Amino acid sequence: MTPDEADRFVTAAAAYVHIPFCSAVCPYCDFAVVAGQDEMAARYVEAVCREIGDSAEWRPLEAVYFGGGTPSQIDTALLTRILDALRRRYGVSDGAEVSLEANPEDFSVDRARRLRAGGFNRVSFGAQSFDGAVLASLRRRHEAQQIVSSVAAARSAGFDNVSIDLIYGTPGETDQSWETSLEQVTALEPDHISCYALTVEPGTALGRSVRSGAPAPDPDIQADRYETADRRLKASGLARYEVSNWSRPGRECRYNLTVWAQGDYVAFGNGAHGFRERRRYRNVRRLDAYVDRIEAGDTPRAGQDLVDGWDAELDRVFVGLRRTVGVASGAGTETLLASDEGRSLVGAGVITEEDGRLVVNKPMLTDAVHRSVLAQSGPIVWSDDDA
Amino acid sequence: MTDQSRIRNFSIIAHIDHGKSTLADRLLERTGAVTGREMREQLLDSMDLERERGITIKAQTVRLEYEANDAKTYVLNLIDTPGHVDFSYEVSRSLAACEGALLLADAAQGVQAQTVANSYLAIDAGLEVIPAINKIDLPAADPDRAAAEVVGVIGGSPNDVLRLSAKTGEGVDDLLETLVKEVPPPGGDPDAPLRALVFDSYFDAYRGVVCYVRVVDGRLESGDAVRFMATNEVHEADEIGFLRPKAQPVADMGPGEVGYLITGVKEIDRIKVGDTVTSNRRPAEKALPGYEEPKPMVFSGLFPTDGDDFEKLREALEKLRLNDASLAWEPETSKALGFGFRCGFLGLLHMEIVRERLEREYDLDLVATAPSVAYRVTLPGGEVKEMRSPQDLPEPTDREAIAEPYVKAMILTPSEYVGPIMELATSRRGIVGNMTYLSPERVELDFEIPLAEIVFDFFDILKSRTKGYASLDYEPAGYRVADLVKVDILLNGQPVDAFSAIVHRDNAQEYGTKMTGRLRNLIPRQLFDVPIQAAIGGRIISRETVKATRKDVTAKCYGGDISRKKKLLQRQKEGKKRMKMVGSVEVPQEAFVAALKVDESGLKP
Numbered sequence: 001m002t003p004d005e006a007d008r009f010v011t012a013a014a015a016y017v018h019i020p021f022c023s024a025v026c027p028y029c030d031f032a033v034v035a036g037q038d039e040m041a042a043r044y045v046e047a048v049c050r051e052i053g054d055s056a057e058w059r060p061l062e063a064v065y066f067g068g069g070t071p072s073q074i075d076t077a078l079l080t081r082i083l084d085a086l087r088r089r090y091g092v093s094d095g096a097e098v099s100l101e102a103n104p105e106d107f108s109v110d111r112a113r114r115l116r117a118g119g120f121n122r123v124s125f126g127a128q129s130f131d132g133a134v135l136a137s138l139r140r141r142h143e144a145q146q147i148v149s150s151v152a153a154a155r156s157a158g159f160d161n162v163s164i165d166l167i168y169g170t171p172g173e174t175d176q177s178w179e180t181s182l183e184q185v186t187a188l189e190p191d192h193i194s195c196y197a198l199t200v201e202p203g204t205a206l207g208r209s210v211r212s213g214a215p216a217p218d219p220d221i222q223a224d225r226y227e228t229a230d231r232r233l234k235a236s237g238l239a240r241y242e243v244s245n246w247s248r249p250g251r252e253c254r255y256n257l258t259v260w261a262q263g264d265y266v267a268f269g270n271g272a273h274g275f276r277e278r279r280r281y282r283n284v285r286r287l288d289a290y291v292d293r294i295e296a297g298d299t300p301r302a303g304q305d306l307v308d309g310w311d312a313e314l315d316r317v318f319v320g321l322r323r324t325v326g327v328a329s330g331a332g333t334e335t336l337l338a339s340d341e342g343r344s345l346v347g348a349g350v351i352t353e354e355d356g357r358l359v360v361n362k363p364m365l366t367d368a369v370h371r372s373v374l375a376q377s378g379p380i381v382w383s384d385d386d387a
Numbered sequence: 388m389t390d391q392s393r394i395r396n397f398s399i400i401a402h403i404d405h406g407k408s409t410l411a412d413r414l415l416e417r418t419g420a421v422t423g424r425e426m427r428e429q430l431l432d433s434m435d436l437e438r439e440r441g442i443t444i445k446a447q448t449v450r451l452e453y454e455a456n457d458a459k460t461y462v463l464n465l466i467d468t469p470g471h472v473d474f475s476y477e478v479s480r481s482l483a484a485c486e487g488a489l490l491l492a493d494a495a496q497g498v499q500a501q502t503v504a505n506s507y508l509a510i511d512a513g514l515e516v517i518p519a520i521n522k523i524d525l526p527a528a529d530p531d532r533a534a535a536e537v538v539g540v541i542g543g544s545p546n547d548v549l550r551l552s553a554k555t556g557e558g559v560d561d562l563l564e565t566l567v568k569e570v571p572p573p574g575g576d577p578d579a580p581l582r583a584l585v586f587d588s589y590f591d592a593y594r595g596v597v598c599y600v601r602v603v604d605g606r607l608e609s610g611d612a613v614r615f616m617a618t619n620e621v622h623e624a625d626e627i628g629f630l631r632p633k634a635q636p637v638a639d640m641g642p643g644e645v646g647y648l649i650t651g652v653k654e655i656d657r658i659k660v661g662d663t664v665t666s667n668r669r670p671a672e673k674a675l676p677g678y679e680e681p682k683p684m685v686f687s688g689l690f691p692t693d694g695d696d697f698e699k700l701r702e703a704l705e706k707l708r709l710n711d712a713s714l715a716w717e718p719e720t721s722k723a724l725g726f727g728f729r730c731g732f733l734g735l736l737h738m739e740i741v742r743e744r745l746e747r748e749y750d751l752d753l754v755a756t757a758p759s760v761a762y763r764v765t766l767p768g769g770e771v772k773e774m775r776s777p778q779d780l781p782e783p784t785d786r787e788a789i790a791e792p793y794v795k796a797m798i799l800t801p802s803e804y805v806g807p808i809m810e811l812a813t814s815r816r817g818i819v820g821n822m823t824y825l826s827p828e829r830v831e832l833d834f835e836i837p838l839a840e841i842v843f844d845f846f847d848i849l850k851s852r853t854k855g856y857a858s859l860d861y862e863p864a865g866y867r868v869a870d871l872v873k874v875d876i877l878l879n880g881q882p883v884d885a886f887s888a889i890v891h892r893d894n895a896q897e898y899g900t901k902m903t904g905r906l907r908n909l910i911p912r913q914l915f916d917v918p919i920q921a922a923i924g925g926r927i928i929s930r931e932t933v934k935a936t937r938k939d940v941t942a943k944c945y946g947g948d949i950s951r952k953k954k955l956l957q958r959q960k961e962g963k964k965r966m967k968m969v970g971s972v973e974v975p976q977e978a979f980v981a982a983l984k985v986d987e988s989g990l991k992p
Contacts (some may be wrong), residue, residue, distance in 0.1 A: 017945055056769055086542070125854050179766075196943055198942075199942050222939035226938070244943065256945055259946040267946065273946055274946070322944055344914065347915075347971075350914055364938045365936065365938075365940060366941075367941055368914060368936070368939045371957075372954060374956055374957050376551070
């Protein structure tokens, strides 16, 4: 995609809906999720609809994203109720991307059809691997064959925008098994693929077991696997447009493009984060606390950060640099490039400025760039009027 | 003026933790110098650091009044001595103010090397040495064995060795009586011109420099003009008095008396410990013997981690010097570490104390370079130059010879550790000399060794090889020419002056290999490959590489975690502030410390 196409999303309006329910919590997951509480789903959805209904008016949405948790875990009717609430409150533009995450083990043709009929047009499968041993060590609850049948179900129900998530660098995964996963995933001809390095987060079961001596992912191996993925996915006609995301042309995830373009997005549900009117805000993380607050007529907000002036400029560079197209040059990039750190990043070939844009050439080193970006001090007096 | 026959001046010679401070407390209590309410644990150790380490850095002194069994009241001046090898000059000055010394040994641990060394100092100074065993209340106490060891050091009969417990007070009355009986009263001519020994000094924010003095001859009178003979400065004796332990001003002090003298001088280096105070009106012809200038033995560069703290470091050093005339420094510039100071210390403990105080009391983050010694380099013209930093060493073609300082070291150890200690000493180029059995279980080992070989962590290794039982003391033993080379460490092709070291040629390869290996593990991966090399002159003797980072990225960064992610990255960035930029390479501060640490194999630095 061209830089202009990517930057256009700065004016988009998007929405995120969090569905925290899962059949089990995966050992590496540090999202706001719960297992075995599906009986809460109806009450929760009621609360989400109320949060939507109580929110300030806004323009029609161009992208909607149901993430989790496992949105496909709960009754389809509940998901469409939320979608209807969004339509009522904001409207959803014609041709908007309406996406949900799903697990391969519970995605039937029947369910696919109902979701499609309810207005969803993009589905993202948490496939993670096609290797049974890797799936087992990630404690996933599906087999490779179910990925294949889920994708087929989605296609037959009329989903023309299908994404698949993979995880690489799991201890025990081999070069060969990763190659096989990539081969099998491309054979399914998805529109979009995300590949994530397995990350050990503190407070997760994986974090605890690594701390007590279990093998941790090897960053050099993960770098190798990333290179393999980039090579293979590009060969199959997918282009990388962000650190961990590849797609067919035009099938980039618009919800995420909005986030990376520093566009506005509203967010609903427990632990959800939004960005609207220069504020990055977040809801309470616990499911019960979220529902209690909504039912008591209280706000579910847990906090917010005002992002303006120089912070907003650094924030723009921060989120935008995740993209292959990088960011348009501006005060933030100029300050970075004039700093010692910026010069050493250029010297090491990590970043370059070309045609009025700063881009990261070594996406696997993006955090090193980010740390330097966030460390830049702005001019002493800065207001939007000066900008 | 106190009757000379009623004065007893003594100090206590004891190893760290052998109970000197507790005994001093007990004596204060017994003689009523301090009431119970005023009593604090270990009153004499007043600096926080001393309390924590259980050592006495600066000597303090106290005047006690004791009514003996003969119904006469005696003045007992307890002159405290620093208990560490680094301060042997200060110890010798304190002892010069006494007629007697109490040799105090722990009933469980027996005699330690520095106790022996200080006992020899006391005997050489002609003091009456009274042996005593402390901590007889301990379950592990073996007073007979300890007494035998004491007798092995100073002679005499085990029956004459006092036994006491400073903790419970047992034996303290006997001790007081023995002091009165055995310590000779001071001599000195009250009518002769004044001669008083300055045996310690400290800086008081309100009063300026306070000197501790012992009058030898004549009279010291409040308000008199006094002359300091070594510096030849004349000042007025604004106030003189006794320490009981609170200051008690008096009008005059006669021979044998011990107290303080305040002249209004504000700069501590203008008052020299060991100097003689005389009357300006009627000066003595000869100063008291034994005065020496403090001589630093160990040198290390101190650099603020944050270059902006340079001035703060200078101010802190100046403040420390108010109380420590032996601390010396000059500005030093390091390519790797920026602006700092090359500091000279009396020894290793002194260095550690200064560093700790700078960091703790003055809130400074410091990087210290490897300690080094003063080398004497003979230049082609025959001129000899002293050189205190590896960076100053001329190239091999520009020098004729390098001589390094040696010390005579004494180790006291349980006999079973003789083997490991000999091995350690010889691996550090030590030449073992005499071996003396103080008792069947305890041995004194004497050897000569380059100071450079013990300034790093010889103590630590000695302790670990002997389970903490061996003790060490040393004294300078001149310079000797040796085959020394400078090994440079290069990071990304740039020599890092902080890592340069002067080592014996035979150890150079090992030093280079170890340092490059260690640094490879200590330096985090960077955006590019970082070669680490060791070199003698232009010759590379060892090489390692820190491979470039390949992965430094968050896999997922979506709308949900942007604020959190930013904060996490900012925190990581904060952590990186403790990095020093060496050329283009980020080196964690800890790397400087860790790389220079000696390991069990005994390789220095």
